[in-house]
Amino acid sequence: MSTTGLDQSLRAGTGSEVPAAVRAQLLATEHWSLLATRSTTWSEVMSRITIHLTVSSAALVVLALTAQAIGFGPAFQVLSIGLASAILLLGTLTELRVHMASAEDALLITGMNRLRAGYRELDPGIEPYLVASWHDDFAGLHATYTLGRRRSTFLHVVGSTVMFMTAVNTIVAGTLGALVADAAGASTAVVAVLGALVGLAYFAAMVEAGRRRFACVPGIPSHSPTPPA
Template sequence: MTASPSEAPPPQGLPAGVRAQILATEHWSLLATRSMTWSEVMSRITIHLTVASASLVVLALFAQASGFDTAFKVMAIGLAAAVLVMGTLTQIRVVNASVDDASTILGMNRLRAAYLDLDPGLAPYFITSPHDDQQGLMQTYLMGWPRSTLSHVAGSTSIFLTVVNAIVAGTLGALVADAAGATSLVVVVAGVLCGAGYVAGQLVIGQRSFATPRQESRFPTPGDR
Protein backbone atom coordinates (compact mmCIF):
# COMPACT_ATOMS: atom_id res chain seq x y z
CA MET A 1 0.00 0.00 0.00
CA THR A 2 1.36 3.43 -0.93
CA ALA A 3 2.01 5.73 1.98
CA SER A 4 -0.01 8.94 2.32
CA PRO A 5 1.65 12.22 3.33
CA SER A 6 0.59 11.68 6.97
CA GLU A 7 1.80 8.04 7.02
CA ALA A 8 5.17 8.44 5.26
CA PRO A 9 8.07 8.47 7.72
CA PRO A 10 9.96 11.75 7.80
CA PRO A 11 13.47 11.75 6.31
CA GLN A 12 16.20 11.08 8.82
CA GLY A 13 19.70 12.40 9.32
CA LEU A 14 19.23 16.15 8.83
CA PRO A 15 17.55 18.86 10.92
CA ALA A 16 14.05 19.85 9.80
CA GLY A 17 15.26 23.30 8.75
CA VAL A 18 17.89 21.86 6.43
CA ARG A 19 15.39 19.44 4.90
CA ALA A 20 12.97 22.30 4.33
CA GLN A 21 15.70 24.32 2.62
CA ILE A 22 16.56 21.42 0.29
CA LEU A 23 12.89 20.93 -0.58
CA ALA A 24 12.44 24.65 -1.22
CA THR A 25 15.46 24.66 -3.54
CA GLU A 26 13.98 21.84 -5.59
CA HIS A 27 10.60 23.62 -5.58
CA TRP A 28 12.12 26.80 -7.00
CA SER A 29 14.05 24.76 -9.56
CA LEU A 30 10.81 23.21 -10.83
CA LEU A 31 9.13 26.61 -10.91
CA ALA A 32 12.01 28.08 -12.93
CA THR A 33 11.93 25.15 -15.37
CA ARG A 34 8.19 25.55 -15.82
CA SER A 35 8.53 29.29 -16.41
CA MET A 36 11.30 28.90 -18.98
CA THR A 37 9.41 26.16 -20.83
CA TRP A 38 6.26 28.20 -21.28
CA SER A 39 8.24 31.33 -22.14
CA GLU A 40 9.87 29.42 -24.99
CA VAL A 41 6.52 27.95 -26.08
CA MET A 42 4.85 31.36 -26.15
CA SER A 43 7.71 32.70 -28.27
CA ARG A 44 7.18 29.85 -30.72
CA ILE A 45 3.45 30.60 -30.90
CA THR A 46 4.14 34.31 -31.46
CA ILE A 47 6.48 33.49 -34.33
CA HIS A 48 3.90 31.15 -35.85
CA LEU A 49 1.09 33.71 -35.71
CA THR A 50 3.40 36.40 -37.08
CA VAL A 51 4.27 34.23 -40.07
CA ALA A 52 0.60 33.42 -40.63
CA SER A 53 -0.30 37.12 -40.57
CA ALA A 54 2.59 37.99 -42.89
CA SER A 55 1.40 35.32 -45.33
CA LEU A 56 -2.00 36.98 -45.56
CA VAL A 57 -0.33 40.32 -46.28
CA VAL A 58 1.82 38.72 -48.98
CA LEU A 59 -1.25 37.17 -50.62
CA ALA A 60 -3.10 40.49 -50.54
CA LEU A 61 -0.21 42.30 -52.21
CA PHE A 62 0.23 39.48 -54.73
CA ALA A 63 -3.46 39.59 -55.62
CA GLN A 64 -3.26 43.34 -56.22
CA ALA A 65 -0.31 42.85 -58.55
CA SER A 66 -1.42 39.81 -60.57
CA GLY A 67 -5.07 39.12 -59.75
CA PHE A 68 -6.57 35.79 -58.76
CA ASP A 69 -5.02 33.74 -61.54
CA THR A 70 -3.15 30.43 -61.47
CA ALA A 71 -0.04 32.03 -60.01
CA PHE A 72 -2.07 33.35 -57.10
CA LYS A 73 -3.56 29.91 -56.42
CA VAL A 74 -0.11 28.33 -56.43
CA MET A 75 1.19 31.01 -54.08
CA ALA A 76 -1.80 30.59 -51.75
CA ILE A 77 -1.43 26.80 -51.62
CA GLY A 78 2.30 27.08 -50.94
CA LEU A 79 1.93 29.62 -48.16
CA ALA A 80 -0.99 27.75 -46.56
CA ALA A 81 1.03 24.53 -46.59
CA ALA A 82 4.04 26.28 -45.04
CA VAL A 83 1.90 27.87 -42.31
CA LEU A 84 0.25 24.53 -41.58
CA VAL A 85 3.59 22.73 -41.27
CA MET A 86 4.92 25.43 -38.96
CA GLY A 87 1.72 25.38 -36.93
CA THR A 88 1.81 21.59 -36.59
CA LEU A 89 5.42 21.67 -35.39
CA THR A 90 4.50 24.39 -32.91
CA GLN A 91 1.59 22.32 -31.65
CA ILE A 92 3.83 19.29 -31.18
CA ARG A 93 6.03 21.47 -28.97
CA VAL A 94 3.00 22.64 -27.02
CA VAL A 95 1.84 19.06 -26.41
CA ASN A 96 5.32 18.05 -25.24
CA ALA A 97 5.49 21.10 -22.99
CA SER A 98 2.07 20.28 -21.55
CA VAL A 99 3.17 16.75 -20.69
CA ASP A 100 6.36 18.10 -19.10
CA ASP A 101 4.29 20.69 -17.24
CA ALA A 102 2.07 17.99 -15.78
CA SER A 103 5.15 16.11 -14.56
CA THR A 104 6.47 19.33 -13.01
CA ILE A 105 3.16 19.88 -11.22
CA LEU A 106 3.25 16.33 -9.87
CA GLY A 107 6.80 16.94 -8.64
CA MET A 108 5.71 20.06 -6.76
CA ASN A 109 2.76 18.14 -5.31
CA ARG A 110 5.24 15.62 -3.92
CA LEU A 111 7.23 18.43 -2.37
CA ARG A 112 4.08 19.68 -0.65
CA ALA A 113 3.64 16.17 0.73
CA ALA A 114 7.16 16.47 2.14
CA TYR A 115 6.31 19.86 3.66
CA LEU A 116 3.35 18.23 5.39
CA ASP A 117 5.61 15.49 6.70
CA LEU A 118 7.73 18.20 8.32
CA ASP A 119 4.71 20.08 9.67
CA PRO A 120 1.20 18.57 9.22
CA GLY A 121 -0.23 21.82 10.57
CA LEU A 122 0.48 23.49 7.21
CA ALA A 123 -2.33 21.57 5.48
CA PRO A 124 -5.07 24.24 5.93
CA TYR A 125 -2.89 26.83 4.18
CA PHE A 126 -2.39 24.92 0.89
CA ILE A 127 -4.89 25.52 -1.92
CA THR A 128 -2.93 23.21 -4.21
CA SER A 129 -2.63 19.48 -3.69
CA PRO A 130 0.03 17.37 -1.94
CA HIS A 131 -1.02 14.26 -3.90
CA ASP A 132 0.78 13.06 -7.03
CA ASP A 133 -2.09 11.29 -8.80
CA GLN A 134 -4.53 12.48 -11.49
CA GLN A 135 -6.93 13.98 -8.97
CA GLY A 136 -4.12 15.82 -7.23
CA LEU A 137 -2.82 17.07 -10.56
CA MET A 138 -6.18 18.56 -11.53
CA GLN A 139 -6.69 20.06 -8.06
CA THR A 140 -3.43 21.95 -8.47
CA TYR A 141 -4.24 23.00 -12.05
CA LEU A 142 -7.66 24.29 -10.94
CA MET A 143 -6.17 25.97 -7.86
CA GLY A 144 -8.50 24.09 -5.55
CA TRP A 145 -11.72 25.34 -7.16
CA PRO A 146 -14.37 22.61 -7.68
CA ARG A 147 -15.11 23.56 -11.29
CA SER A 148 -15.32 21.41 -14.38
CA THR A 149 -12.13 20.66 -16.28
CA LEU A 150 -13.96 21.30 -19.56
CA SER A 151 -13.36 25.06 -19.53
CA HIS A 152 -9.75 24.46 -18.50
CA VAL A 153 -9.16 22.16 -21.47
CA ALA A 154 -11.20 24.23 -23.95
CA GLY A 155 -9.24 27.35 -23.09
CA SER A 156 -5.84 25.66 -23.22
CA THR A 157 -3.02 26.68 -25.53
CA SER A 158 -3.18 23.30 -27.27
CA ILE A 159 -6.86 23.70 -28.20
CA PHE A 160 -6.20 27.27 -29.36
CA LEU A 161 -3.48 26.07 -31.72
CA THR A 162 -5.65 23.17 -32.86
CA VAL A 163 -8.38 25.59 -33.93
CA VAL A 164 -5.94 27.90 -35.72
CA ASN A 165 -4.25 25.02 -37.53
CA ALA A 166 -7.60 23.44 -38.42
CA ILE A 167 -8.67 26.70 -40.09
CA VAL A 168 -5.44 26.69 -42.10
CA ALA A 169 -5.89 22.99 -42.95
CA GLY A 170 -9.45 23.61 -44.11
CA THR A 171 -8.34 26.57 -46.20
CA LEU A 172 -5.57 24.49 -47.76
CA GLY A 173 -7.98 21.70 -48.61
CA ALA A 174 -10.39 24.15 -50.22
CA LEU A 175 -7.59 25.80 -52.19
CA VAL A 176 -6.37 22.46 -53.54
CA ALA A 177 -9.90 21.42 -54.50
CA ASP A 178 -10.49 24.76 -56.23
CA ALA A 179 -7.18 24.51 -58.10
CA ALA A 180 -8.23 21.06 -59.29
CA GLY A 181 -11.36 22.56 -60.85
CA ALA A 182 -13.90 21.25 -58.35
CA THR A 183 -17.35 22.77 -57.97
CA SER A 184 -18.15 25.23 -55.19
CA LEU A 185 -19.89 22.53 -53.16
CA VAL A 186 -16.92 20.19 -53.40
CA VAL A 187 -14.58 23.02 -52.43
CA VAL A 188 -16.63 23.72 -49.29
CA VAL A 189 -16.89 20.04 -48.39
CA ALA A 190 -13.14 19.56 -48.90
CA GLY A 191 -12.39 22.49 -46.61
CA VAL A 192 -14.74 21.25 -43.88
CA LEU A 193 -13.43 17.69 -44.04
CA CYS A 194 -9.78 18.78 -43.91
CA GLY A 195 -10.42 21.08 -40.95
CA ALA A 196 -12.49 18.52 -39.05
CA GLY A 197 -9.99 15.78 -39.80
CA TYR A 198 -7.15 17.88 -38.45
CA VAL A 199 -9.07 18.56 -35.22
CA ALA A 200 -9.90 14.87 -34.80
CA GLY A 201 -6.31 13.83 -35.38
CA GLN A 202 -4.91 16.32 -32.89
CA LEU A 203 -7.46 15.35 -30.24
CA VAL A 204 -6.48 11.69 -30.59
CA ILE A 205 -2.77 12.56 -30.34
CA GLY A 206 -3.38 14.76 -27.30
CA GLN A 207 -5.50 12.13 -25.57
CA ARG A 208 -2.86 9.45 -26.10
CA SER A 209 -0.11 11.75 -24.87
CA PHE A 210 -1.86 12.49 -21.58
CA ALA A 211 -3.24 8.96 -21.15
CA THR A 212 0.29 7.52 -21.03
CA PRO A 213 1.02 6.56 -17.39
CA ARG A 214 3.55 8.79 -15.68
CA GLN A 215 5.65 7.86 -12.69
CA GLU A 216 4.04 5.76 -9.99
CA SER A 217 1.97 7.71 -7.50
CA ARG A 218 3.62 7.75 -4.09
CA PHE A 219 1.16 10.05 -2.36
CA PRO A 220 -2.31 9.26 -3.78
CA THR A 221 -5.44 11.13 -2.83
CA PRO A 222 -7.14 9.34 0.10
CA GLY A 223 -9.82 6.99 -1.21
CA ASP A 224 -8.19 6.67 -4.68
CA ARG A 225 -5.68 3.96 -3.88
Protein backbone atom coordinates in the same frame (compact mmCIF):
# COMPACT_ATOMS: atom_id res chain seq x y z
CA MET B 1 34.81 21.42 4.96
CA SER B 2 35.53 17.79 4.01
CA THR B 3 32.84 15.39 2.86
CA THR B 4 33.10 13.51 6.13
CA GLY B 5 32.76 16.70 8.14
CA LEU B 6 29.75 17.81 6.13
CA ASP B 7 28.09 14.44 6.59
CA GLN B 8 28.71 14.59 10.33
CA SER B 9 27.31 18.13 10.55
CA LEU B 10 24.13 17.10 8.74
CA ARG B 11 23.60 14.22 11.12
CA ALA B 12 24.55 16.10 14.27
CA GLY B 13 21.96 16.14 17.03
CA THR B 14 19.50 13.81 15.28
CA GLY B 15 21.24 10.49 15.16
CA SER B 16 21.19 9.22 11.57
CA GLU B 17 18.43 11.62 10.50
CA VAL B 18 19.03 14.81 8.53
CA PRO B 19 17.81 17.88 10.47
CA ALA B 20 14.34 19.10 9.52
CA ALA B 21 15.70 22.53 8.56
CA VAL B 22 18.10 20.95 6.07
CA ARG B 23 15.32 18.80 4.61
CA ALA B 24 13.12 21.87 4.21
CA GLN B 25 15.94 23.70 2.44
CA LEU B 26 16.54 20.79 0.08
CA LEU B 27 12.83 20.54 -0.71
CA ALA B 28 12.62 24.29 -1.34
CA THR B 29 15.65 24.14 -3.66
CA GLU B 30 14.04 21.38 -5.69
CA HIS B 31 10.75 23.32 -5.72
CA TRP B 32 12.41 26.45 -7.14
CA SER B 33 14.20 24.30 -9.72
CA LEU B 34 10.87 22.92 -10.96
CA LEU B 35 9.36 26.40 -11.00
CA ALA B 36 12.27 27.74 -13.07
CA THR B 37 11.98 24.85 -15.51
CA ARG B 38 8.25 25.45 -15.88
CA SER B 39 8.74 29.18 -16.48
CA THR B 40 11.46 28.57 -19.08
CA THR B 41 9.35 25.99 -20.90
CA TRP B 42 6.30 28.21 -21.25
CA SER B 43 8.42 31.21 -22.20
CA GLU B 44 9.81 29.18 -25.10
CA VAL B 45 6.36 27.93 -26.10
CA MET B 46 4.81 31.40 -26.10
CA SER B 47 7.70 32.72 -28.19
CA ARG B 48 7.14 30.01 -30.78
CA ILE B 49 3.40 30.69 -30.88
CA THR B 50 4.09 34.40 -31.37
CA ILE B 51 6.49 33.66 -34.23
CA HIS B 52 3.94 31.36 -35.85
CA LEU B 53 1.13 33.92 -35.66
CA THR B 54 3.46 36.64 -36.98
CA VAL B 55 4.42 34.50 -39.99
CA SER B 56 0.75 33.70 -40.61
CA SER B 57 -0.19 37.39 -40.54
CA ALA B 58 2.68 38.24 -42.90
CA ALA B 59 1.52 35.54 -45.32
CA LEU B 60 -1.99 37.04 -45.41
CA VAL B 61 -0.51 40.46 -46.19
CA VAL B 62 1.57 38.95 -49.00
CA LEU B 63 -1.52 37.26 -50.47
CA ALA B 64 -3.52 40.50 -50.30
CA LEU B 65 -0.80 42.48 -52.09
CA THR B 66 -0.35 39.72 -54.67
CA ALA B 67 -4.08 39.62 -55.42
CA GLN B 68 -4.08 43.39 -55.99
CA ALA B 69 -1.11 43.11 -58.36
CA ILE B 70 -1.90 40.01 -60.45
CA GLY B 71 -5.47 39.06 -59.53
CA PHE B 72 -6.73 35.61 -58.53
CA GLY B 73 -5.25 33.65 -61.43
CA PRO B 74 -3.11 30.49 -61.47
CA ALA B 75 -0.07 32.29 -60.04
CA PHE B 76 -2.09 33.42 -57.04
CA GLN B 77 -3.43 29.91 -56.49
CA VAL B 78 0.07 28.41 -56.52
CA LEU B 79 1.31 31.06 -54.09
CA SER B 80 -1.65 30.63 -51.75
CA ILE B 81 -1.27 26.84 -51.66
CA GLY B 82 2.46 27.14 -50.99
CA LEU B 83 2.03 29.66 -48.19
CA ALA B 84 -0.84 27.72 -46.61
CA SER B 85 1.29 24.56 -46.68
CA ALA B 86 4.21 26.36 -45.04
CA ILE B 87 1.97 27.89 -42.36
CA LEU B 88 0.37 24.51 -41.64
CA LEU B 89 3.79 22.86 -41.31
CA LEU B 90 5.03 25.54 -38.90
CA GLY B 91 1.75 25.42 -36.99
CA THR B 92 1.88 21.64 -36.65
CA LEU B 93 5.44 21.73 -35.34
CA THR B 94 4.45 24.45 -32.88
CA GLU B 95 1.39 22.51 -31.77
CA LEU B 96 3.43 19.37 -31.17
CA ARG B 97 5.78 21.42 -28.98
CA VAL B 98 2.76 22.73 -27.06
CA HIS B 99 1.60 19.13 -26.58
CA MET B 100 4.98 18.17 -25.14
CA ALA B 101 5.15 21.30 -22.97
CA SER B 102 1.69 20.61 -21.58
CA ALA B 103 2.63 17.05 -20.68
CA GLU B 104 5.87 18.29 -19.10
CA ASP B 105 3.87 20.93 -17.21
CA ALA B 106 1.64 18.23 -15.75
CA LEU B 107 4.70 16.29 -14.61
CA LEU B 108 6.26 19.40 -13.07
CA ILE B 109 3.08 20.18 -11.15
CA THR B 110 2.88 16.58 -9.99
CA GLY B 111 6.44 16.89 -8.72
CA MET B 112 5.63 20.10 -6.85
CA ASN B 113 2.60 18.40 -5.31
CA ARG B 114 4.93 15.70 -4.06
CA LEU B 115 7.22 18.33 -2.53
CA ARG B 116 4.24 19.91 -0.74
CA ALA B 117 3.58 16.50 0.77
CA GLY B 118 7.14 16.68 2.11
CA TYR B 119 6.46 20.14 3.57
CA ARG B 120 3.31 18.79 5.20
CA GLU B 121 5.24 15.87 6.65
CA LEU B 122 7.77 18.26 8.17
CA ASP B 123 5.06 20.56 9.53
CA PRO B 124 1.52 19.10 9.65
CA GLY B 125 0.20 22.47 10.81
CA ILE B 126 0.98 24.02 7.43
CA GLU B 127 -1.89 22.15 5.73
CA PRO B 128 -4.55 24.91 6.12
CA TYR B 129 -2.24 27.38 4.35
CA LEU B 130 -1.58 25.25 1.25
CA VAL B 131 -3.72 26.46 -1.67
CA ALA B 132 -2.48 23.84 -4.13
CA SER B 133 -2.78 20.09 -3.59
CA TRP B 134 -0.12 17.91 -1.94
CA HIS B 135 -1.29 14.69 -3.62
CA ASP B 136 0.87 13.54 -6.55
CA ASP B 137 -1.79 11.61 -8.46
CA PHE B 138 -4.16 12.67 -11.25
CA ALA B 139 -6.77 13.95 -8.80
CA GLY B 140 -4.13 16.04 -7.05
CA LEU B 141 -2.91 17.36 -10.40
CA HIS B 142 -6.43 18.48 -11.32
CA ALA B 143 -6.91 20.03 -7.87
CA THR B 144 -3.76 22.12 -8.29
CA TYR B 145 -4.73 23.24 -11.79
CA THR B 146 -8.11 24.42 -10.53
CA LEU B 147 -6.82 25.59 -7.10
CA GLY B 148 -9.50 23.54 -5.40
CA ARG B 149 -12.40 25.03 -7.37
CA ARG B 150 -14.91 22.91 -9.25
CA ARG B 151 -14.18 23.04 -12.97
CA SER B 152 -15.04 20.51 -15.63
CA THR B 153 -12.21 18.80 -17.50
CA PHE B 154 -13.94 19.73 -20.77
CA LEU B 155 -13.75 23.46 -20.05
CA HIS B 156 -10.14 23.14 -18.94
CA VAL B 157 -9.19 21.43 -22.21
CA VAL B 158 -11.21 23.78 -24.44
CA GLY B 159 -9.62 26.85 -22.87
CA SER B 160 -6.07 25.50 -23.06
CA THR B 161 -3.20 26.66 -25.26
CA VAL B 162 -3.23 23.28 -26.99
CA MET B 163 -6.83 23.78 -28.12
CA PHE B 164 -6.02 27.31 -29.32
CA MET B 165 -3.24 26.02 -31.57
CA THR B 166 -5.44 23.14 -32.74
CA ALA B 167 -8.18 25.57 -33.73
CA VAL B 168 -5.77 27.80 -35.67
CA ASN B 169 -4.18 24.87 -37.49
CA THR B 170 -7.55 23.31 -38.23
CA ILE B 171 -8.66 26.48 -40.01
CA VAL B 172 -5.42 26.54 -42.03
CA ALA B 173 -5.75 22.83 -42.90
CA GLY B 174 -9.34 23.28 -44.07
CA THR B 175 -8.35 26.32 -46.11
CA LEU B 176 -5.49 24.41 -47.71
CA GLY B 177 -7.82 21.57 -48.68
CA ALA B 178 -10.28 24.03 -50.21
CA LEU B 179 -7.49 25.79 -52.12
CA VAL B 180 -6.23 22.53 -53.59
CA ALA B 181 -9.76 21.51 -54.61
CA ASP B 182 -10.40 24.91 -56.19
CA ALA B 183 -7.12 24.76 -58.11
CA ALA B 184 -8.15 21.33 -59.42
CA GLY B 185 -11.35 22.87 -60.85
CA ALA B 186 -13.85 21.40 -58.38
CA SER B 187 -17.27 22.96 -57.95
CA THR B 188 -18.05 25.34 -55.12
CA ALA B 189 -19.92 22.65 -53.18
CA VAL B 190 -17.05 20.17 -53.49
CA VAL B 191 -14.54 22.84 -52.44
CA ALA B 192 -16.56 23.62 -49.31
CA VAL B 193 -17.13 19.98 -48.37
CA LEU B 194 -13.52 18.96 -48.98
CA GLY B 195 -12.22 21.91 -46.98
CA ALA B 196 -14.49 20.99 -44.05
CA LEU B 197 -13.48 17.32 -44.20
CA VAL B 198 -9.77 18.10 -44.28
CA GLY B 199 -10.16 20.48 -41.34
CA LEU B 200 -12.12 17.93 -39.30
CA ALA B 201 -9.61 15.18 -40.12
CA TYR B 202 -6.73 17.37 -38.95
CA PHE B 203 -8.63 18.31 -35.79
CA ALA B 204 -9.33 14.65 -34.97
CA ALA B 205 -5.69 13.69 -35.58
CA MET B 206 -4.34 16.41 -33.29
CA VAL B 207 -6.86 15.66 -30.54
CA GLU B 208 -5.87 11.98 -30.64
CA ALA B 209 -2.17 12.93 -30.55
CA GLY B 210 -2.83 15.08 -27.47
CA ARG B 211 -4.82 12.31 -25.80
CA ARG B 212 -1.99 9.83 -26.27
CA ARG B 213 0.54 12.35 -25.01
CA PHE B 214 -1.40 12.87 -21.76
CA ALA B 215 -2.30 9.20 -21.33
CA CYS B 216 1.04 8.55 -19.60
CA VAL B 217 0.55 11.24 -16.93
CA PRO B 218 -1.98 9.36 -14.69
CA GLY B 219 0.28 6.29 -14.77
CA ILE B 220 3.10 7.89 -12.77
CA PRO B 221 3.70 6.07 -9.45
CA SER B 222 2.18 8.11 -6.63
CA HIS B 223 3.85 8.57 -3.22
CA SER B 224 1.04 10.63 -1.67
CA PRO B 225 -2.24 9.65 -3.38
CA THR B 226 -5.55 11.37 -2.79
CA PRO B 227 -7.48 9.52 -0.06
CA PRO B 228 -10.83 7.97 -1.01
CA ALA B 229 -13.82 10.29 -0.65
